[in-house]
Structures are given as structure tokens and as C-alpha cells.
Amino acid sequence: MKNTCCYISFLFATVMSLPAQASASIDCHVRHKLFHGDFAVTSFYEFIFDEANNTGVLKINGKISAGDKKETLSRNIYFDYVRKKDVYFSKSREIKKIPIDNASELHLSEHYPHFFYMENEPLTFTIKKFGNNSYTISFVNVPLFLCTSK
Template sequence: MRAKIYYLTTLLIAAAFAVVYFFKMDDSNNKIVCQSRHTLLHDGFRLDSNFGFIFANDKGELTVHAIAAENGVQSQVARVINFTYVKNNDVYILKNQYVEYLSTDNSKSSNVDFHFPAFFYEAGKELALKIEYDKYNNPVIYLHNMPMFYCKKYNHV
């Protein structure tokens, strides 16, 4: 009888670990962490940017660090955009919850925001993205059916 209790207890513990492991693995596949560089050139305006994306559990964060240059004047972009999202297959609808401007961001006096969708600087604005994967399983983020961000660093957290 005592042996049956030990076997049953061992079986229950193993089953509990298997369930936790299964759900933890399943949850981690829904997380995307990546970084991408992007350079925008438009009529004498140049924006060299680093973007950091985190998508997990219907919310995320986009960190933007950039240097903008126009007519010999430089400005810095340093902000964190917190958002929620709804996912439908490979399309993500992001909704800006709030923007945190970091202390080094002095872009308000420049034309930087003119070159960004309103999602990048205004709470409540939405942005539709499509995320597909390349042959190496790295995310490629599309904006308006154009590949905008190729993730050079990718992790399932």
C-alpha cells in the first residue's frame, strides 16, 4: 500500500511538472524580443534609428533611440512607447497607451515627428504591423506591406 502511495505521488508530481513545462513553453512562443536599425532619408532629412521591440501577453514596448539631422542641425530621439495589441494571424494592431520621453530626447523642436506615424508620439493612436519570419526564423516587421524592420537579434524569452 505504501509503495502505491509513493508511485501515485511521484506520478502526480511528474504530471504537475509536465503541465507547467508545457504551458511555459507554449507561453514563451508568444513572446517576441528583437532589435532593428533603420535609416530614413527624405529631402535633406536623415534619421538613423535603433528600435527595440517587445511583444508579450497582448502588450508591448517599443524603444526608439535615434539621431536626426536636417540643415546641419541635429536632434536626439529617445522614447519608450508602451502599447497594447490585438493579434490576428500575423497582423498586429498596436494601440499606443503612453509615450515616455527620456531625458535626452530633444526632438520636439525638429521635424522628427513629421516622419513618424502618429503612433510614435501620440497616446491612443494605432499602428498595424505584419510580422513574418525569414528562413532563419527571424521576425521581419512590415509596415504598409513594406518590410521596415529586420530583427537582427531575436529571442523567445
């Protein structure tokens, strides 16, 4: 009886851990600074990929400085994607601005792909594992982010 109980406990623990092992989901963070002329963004990104459903969310929180104008960038970009090896073909599905987000579309359009501020816009990028807890995220074969897991 004792062996049967141990076996059932082991089997239950193994079965409960299968989805986490079968799904290679990613949840990682980036601190990013962008400077372009008198435009500057200091932001924090969280990339979350749900491999089981091919969906994700990109959470952005940051400050924009454009000359003497200051803005706040705070939004969640929900997207769907298709993965082929390390390449992610994504499309923004919904953009939810947090109430403090007052970033102008003009500033975003000058420095970000449409994916960041318009719904139903594509963005293709590559993600490669880097070390034990990090990933490189590249656009057009140029590494742009080193994203560290929690």
C-alpha cells in the first residue's frame, strides 16, 4: 500500500509538471534606452510568450523626452504569433493604454514600428536562448534586446 501511494504521488507530480515542460513559454525583462536627436526614451519591457496558445503580451512602461516635452509610455500590446524555429511572425491584436499613457502617436511613429501603437500590425523578430536565463531578441538580424528571465 505504501509503495502504491508513493507511485500515485509521483505519477500525479509528473503529470502536473508536463504542461510546463511541454511548453517553452518565455517571460523576460528588458531595460531599454533609445536616443535619437533630441528624442529619448527610457523604458522597461516585459515580453511574455504563451507557446501553448501562440499568444503574447508586450508590457511597456517608460518616459519619453522630446525637446522640452515629457510624455509617459505605458501600455500592454497583446499579440498572436506563428513561430518557425527561432523566428516569430507576430501581429498586434489589441493595444491597451494604461491611463497615464500620454505618448503621442507622432513620436511613436517616428521611432517605433506600427506594431507598438496600431492594432493588426505585423512585426517579425528572432529570439535565441542566451545562457541559462536570457534571450536575444533581434529585428532584421540585428540583436536589439538582451531579455532576462525572472
